[in-house]
Amino acid sequence: MLYTDLLRFWDEAVKAVDARDWPGALSKLDQITEPTSRTLFVSQSVHLALGQVELAIKALDETIEKDERLAVGFFQRAGAKMMANRLEEALGDCVRAQKHMRQNPVIDYRQLGLRYKLYSWQVLYNAAAVHSGMGQWDKARDILTGTLQERGAGRGGGTLELGLESISRREVLEPLLLPEGVVFRPRKQEVEQLKQRDFLGKAKVITSVIPNDDFGGFEPLRMQKPGFYEPSIEGSQDSHYMCLKNTYLAQGPGELTAPSGGLVFVLSDADRNGMTTVIHDGQKGLLPVTMLEPVDVKKTKRKMNKGSVPNGIPLPPGSNPPTRPQNQTSLGLQGTDALPCYIAAIQPSPPPPYTTSSEQGFSSAQSEEPHGSLAVKVHYRYTVSLCVPPDTPYGELQQKIAHKLGQPATQLRLRHKQQGTQVLRPLDKEEGLKGLAEVAESGRVTLWCQNEDPLFNRPILYQMVALYDYAAQGPEDLEFSEGDTIDVLSEVNEEWLEGHAAGSVGIFPRCFAYRETGQAGSSEAGAFQ
Template identity: 75%
Template sequence: MLYTELIRLWDEAVQAVDSRDWEGALSKLTQITEPTSRTLFVSACVYIALGQLETAIKALDQTIAKDERLAVGFFQRAGAHMMAGRLEEAMTDCIWAQKHMRGNSVIDYRQLGLRYKLHTWQVMYNAAAVHCRMGLWEKASDLLATASQERGGGRAGPLEAALESVSKGEVLTPLLVPEGEVFRPRKQDVEQLQQRDFLGKAKVISSMIPNDDFGGFEPLRLQKPGYYEPKGDGSQDSRYMRLRSTYMANGPGELTIPSGGLVFVFSDGALTVSPQSSTMGREA
């Protein structure tokens, strides 16, 4: 599969996700014949949004198979396993997610195209949620108490609320990557899909050389002596001349010509500025 085709389908699927068109997103994702771990993660998120947990778990299995160190993949699959009632599998995924945090308190996935930060306390929260479903309330409380020690922006509130729920014997709702947050292709790759006109559009350009009838490519013009010499309506005295001093216009219709400028002199004395930059003719 061409990489450009992969990017196009991936981008169109993400646009459908943004519009909450889950079926439309799946129609694009299923056309990808060589999915990556990130496009498979997108598929899993769409299946979860549609409530198709078994298919979502299979997509996450493939995601992790392609990237076995993707902590957010284990985290998402742990939540899906819990929702499907597979507690042992959910606990195993929490353990693997914690392992692949690699000692970091947070992993920011924005560089990979996912606008989401996975925190260690979120992984521990899901582990506590599994213990709640197993009836191990004390272990759930211990996990939440340990997680609450990691103070930071927005961490204390949900953990304290979770501790209070556990103390009341209430089962915790598993955490997942927020709906609509998926891996996205790089902006630069998407922009390169647009067609570009490197040659530009043809333009008709009129020559500044009087009576020039050449219609070809300028660099291919034959370079002959006097070839650029304009013709002055049958006059034999027309010629190029270079001004020794600046000529100031005396009225409307006249030009001011700096010293050293080339002019073409017709037989009637009229002056015409020439585009030539080389020295030609005689000095005026």
């Protein structure tokens, strides 16, 4: 038997159990030719619900034959045999159920598809019930008393106490069984796989030379002929053009509305209702065959004007692309004064000279600077330029750059590169721009600006340059990009350093950055201001 068939019958039987349709559940279970232990457990539950105790015991026997370590199977069979007054056999099943509990206080069967937890106290309660049925009241009381004292009794204390009261009154205990409808169920993921899925889907027309084309099949491409496009017809069906005698209005689903004299292409013969399938104006539908009359397509084509549009299936557009406007030479005119206004307005102008972004920044700054000013290019998240006097104080320069960037001046840190090094060093607040060697040589200066929060009392041991991009692996890591300058605040160990970059403080691997030779840690130590 196929596993898919077993799953289908099993799922349908479980649904019948949920609906309390016991005969329907049995009919589905009987169709399973190779039952498993779990499907047989479903059968015993149905038999017990119908009051067929012996058939339930037989189903449980087959269940245990297929799974000899199913503790819940022995537990259920013990209760069924007590109902059949087979007490000695029921006591043996209680012993086997307790054995296969493997000293566990509880076994949860949800992973196997059974929404039930079997507790050890339930097995012992059924054993006490067997002894009460055999008249062994002392033994039954001892079992219940010992079970109450065990930690595994759990939430069954109330049931055990009621059992002790019944034993004291010499009343036979009723066996415990699984609730009605609690059965093994197939896995939901496997049941969902039984549904048929259309992985390819239905063909859909995306684009077509035929207007309103709704053809959804597969057909090879064919050559287009001048005139009307004739769809292919299967078999030896008679295909031809016909003309409508009078205007017809659609009166039902699938019918077409067509004007009098409209040309249609007939796809099929008339059905028993007198309707035939046609194509008109790119749409497929039904028309009464009595409204159609034959037409000579060749004569109809000759009568058409050159610019007319056919009523049937139009061909792809055949218009030529628009021509370009004539240039000045072809018009034979001299000068823009003689040109029409729409041509003179679009006369080409010479392209602007190409310059790089850095050249544009400096050229624009120099064109705007007064005599004796200094061109300053500032690298931020973007690049800006401005002109300032060479003796501008650090605070005033910081304020101008902050105004240009739209950022608070207190959180901007200005740096520069010394010749022959890649390390960004803080700009001296006392000397400002005057202390830079490049100012004296070229009259230009390039600064780097970072937006960062002030960190007080944190000395900078030295600076390093990032060799690679480093993505933070945790909240304590410092993230930076290749070429960034990192202020080293402390050395965590031989492999990790604590640093500061772009307003963030964190740790990073030492191997991701390098320290240029010639730096002195103590002499270059600074602090965030």
